[in-house]
Amino acid sequence: MIKLAGYIILSALLADIILQIPLKNQLIKSLCIGIIEITNGLSRIGMLTAGTIKKSMLAIGIVNLGGISGLCQTWSVMKDTGFHISRYLLFKLLCSLFGILLIRCALNLC
Numbered sequence: 862m863i864k865l866a867g868y869i870i871l872s873a874l875l876a877d878i879i880l881q882i883p884l885k886n887q888l889i890k891s892l893c894i895g896i897i898e899i900t901n902g903l904s905r906i907g908m909l910t911a912g913t914i915k916k917s918m919l920a921i922g923i924v925n926l927g928g929i930s931g932l933c934q935t936w937s938v939m940k941d942t943g944f945h946i947s948r949y950l951l952f953k954l955l956c957s958l959f960g961i962l963l964i965r966c967a968l969n970l971c
Contacts, residue, residue: 864937872898872930888919895923898930914968918961925957 876894884890887909895902906919927935932953936946 865934868930868933868937869898872928872933873901876901888915892919892923895919895928896926897928899923899928902928914964918964921960921964922957925960926953 875897879890879893879897882890887905888911891902891905891909894905902923903920906916906923909916911919932946932950935949936944940946
């Protein structure tokens with residue numbers, strides 16, 4: 862449990878560091894934070910002035926990916942089970958991509 866909490870704290874700190882970077886493009890900043898940690902990333906995406914469709918696609922992509930924090934937590938719990946983190950990461954990336962494509966196609970944007 863301590864390792865899991867450590868990953869959560871570390872990801873929150875990384876998100877705060879990214880917030881301090883003087884980058885004008887808030888979309889990229891929000892995406893980077895979301896890739897690290899879902900909760901803070903979704904909060905930042907909600908604050909964007911981008912359209913609902915763009916924000917929805919970003920949110921689905923981030924949620925399906927699970928964030929680096931979630932990946933580290935999963936690896937920490939499963940590392941002694943023969944679990945292949947690379948396969949899991951590939952699966953999560955594909956889920957993220959398909960989620961984004963599903964929204965695009967559902968809204969007739971593809």
